[in-house]
Amino acid sequence: MSSLGQVLSAARSEGRAALIGYVPAGFPSAQGAVDAIAAMVGAGVDVVEVGLPYSDPLMDGPTIQQAVEVSLRGGTSTDDVLETVRSVAADGTPALIMSYWNPIARYGPTRFAAALAAAGGAGVITPDLTPDEAAGEGTDWLAVTDAAGLNRVFLVAPSSTQARLRYTAEHCRGFVYAASTMGVTGARSSVGVAAEELVARTRAVTDLPVCVGLGVSTGDQAAQVASFADGVIVGSALVRVLLDAPTPAAGEKAIAALAAELADGVRTASRR
Numbered sequence: 207m208s209s210l211g212q213v214l215s216a217a218r219s220e221g222r223a224a225l226i227g228y229v230p231a232g233f234p235s236a237q238g239a240v241d242a243i244a245a246m247v248g249a250g251v252d253v254v255e256v257g258l259p260y261s262d263p264l265m266d267g268p269t270i271q272q273a274v275e276v277s278l279r280g281g282t283s284t285d286d287v288l289e290t291v292r293s294v295a296a297d298g299t300p301a302l303i304m305s306y307w308n309p310i311a312r313y314g315p316t317r318f319a320a321a322l323a324a325a326g327g328a329g330v331i332t333p334d335l336t337p338d339e340a341a342g343e344g345t346d347w348l349a350v351t352d353a354a355g356l357n358r359v360f361l362v363a364p365s366s367t368q369a370r371l372r373y374t375a376e377h378c379r380g381f382v383y384a385a386s387t388m389g390v391t392g393a394r395s396s397v398g399v400a401a402e403e404l405v406a407r408t409r410a411v412t413d414l415p416v417c418v419g420l421g422v423s424t425g426d427q428a429a430q431v432a433s434f435a436d437g438v439i440v441g442s443a444l445v446r447v448l449l450d451a452p453t454p455a456a457g458e459k460a461i462a463a464l465a466a467e468l469a470d471g472v473r474t475a476s477r478r
Contacts, residue, residue, distance in 0.1 A: 210300040210328040210357050210380045213252050214415045214436065223432035225250060225472045226417060227465060228304060228441035229448070230257035231290040232282030233273040238454045240293045245462040246444060247299050250469025254294050255331060255441070258287045258305035265333050269442040272449060284313050288325045295326030302328050302359065302380075307335040315347055319354035329357030329380050336360065337377035348377060359383050362408055364400040375412035381437060382408055384418045402434045425471030432475035440468055 207215065217224040227246045231239050243254055257270070259277040266274065287303060294301040303322060310318050310332070322330065330351065332340075337360055340347035351358040357380030362371050364385075375382050386401035401418050408416045417437025422428055424443075431438045447464050451457030 208300075208328055208355070208357055208380065209295075209298070210253060210302070213300050214381060217252060218415070218436065222475065223435055223472050224252040224415075224417070224437040225428070225465075225469050226253040226255060226419075226437050226439040227251040227444050227468075228255040228257060228439065229444060229461075230259050230270065230273050230277050231287040232259060232277030232280050233257075233445070234276060234448060234454055234457060235280060236282065236286055236290070238448075238457070239277075239290055241454065241458055242448055242461050243290075243294055244297070245458040246465035247294075247297070249462040249465035250473070251465050252300075253328075253437070254299055254301045255304045255439070256287060256290050256294065256301055257441075258284065258303055258309055260306045260309055262306070262308075264306070267442060269446050269449065273445045284309055284318070285321075288321050288327075291322065291327045292325040295328070300328040301326070302331055302357065304331045304333070307332055307339075311345075315345065315350045319350045319356055323354040323356055327356065329359060331359040331361075331383060333361050333383075337374055340377065351379070357381075361385050362404065364404050366404075366407075368407060368411065371408050372411040375408060375414060378412075378414055381415040381417045382412060383439070384408055384416050384435070386418050386420045386431075401431060405435050422468070425467040428468045428471035429475040432472040438468070438472055443468075 259274045291301045360374050361383045384404045405416045415436035418431050418435040419439030422440045428438045447460040448457040451460050
């Protein structure tokens with residue numbers, strides 16, 4: 207079982223959901239990202255998503271776009287992202303790269319997968335790549351990730367048909383990413399019923415953990431999602447506190463405080 211599988215299994219055995227936190231590599235700086243991730247892991251984040259900055263982030267809302275712009279202006283490269291993963295994994299925390307497909311294609315899928323595995327990475331989340339495309343001619347992402355021993359995570363959405371849910375889940379490794387809403391990323395004031403319905407529909411076709419992302423920003427919301435999902439994914443809210451912080455040190459304190467609130471929500475939720 208991979209490090210990701212071990213953490214998700216351990217959380218399930220404790221009767222709770224896992225907390226998954228996202229930070230883009232290179233934001234607010236290369237070391238700043240590593241320090242911010244360490245702060246949120248120390249406060250209770252179980253799994254880390256390291257964002258690979260990209261100039262055309264189709265699914266990202268304004269908060270993550272702003273952070274990614276800072277990272278790109280700082281010259282963050284794919285190799286820098288891999289080094290961030292190495293730093294996270296060295297402490298035993300499962301780290302996945304969240305990336306659009308184009309940077310992986312440009313780097314070379316086989317080379318990318320091998321480098322990520324060598325860095326101790328647990329897997330890759332590709333929000334704009336479907337399993338059909340992943341198995342397409344010239345890509346062979348399914349075989350590449352299998353050969354490298356990486357978890358690959360695809361997304362499902364409220365609009366997905368039951369057949370589509372089954373097909374996507376069959377090609378996932380580690381967990382299935384359930385996008386709770388249709389639209390771009392960003393913290394929201396409430397978590398709609400679509401997320402719980404999507405988790406139930408996905409569980410009907412797979413035994414893999416189902417983790418919910420897009421919109422969670424408070425401990426109460428984390429508890430709500432943790433009551434029906436296997437994992438709670440938080441990105442924009444964590445990035446927001448880093449953006450608002452006057453100094454990197456203040457950002458570390460702020461992200462640790464929010465992570466602790468989210469972790470408390472996840473760990474005290476009543477499971478359904």
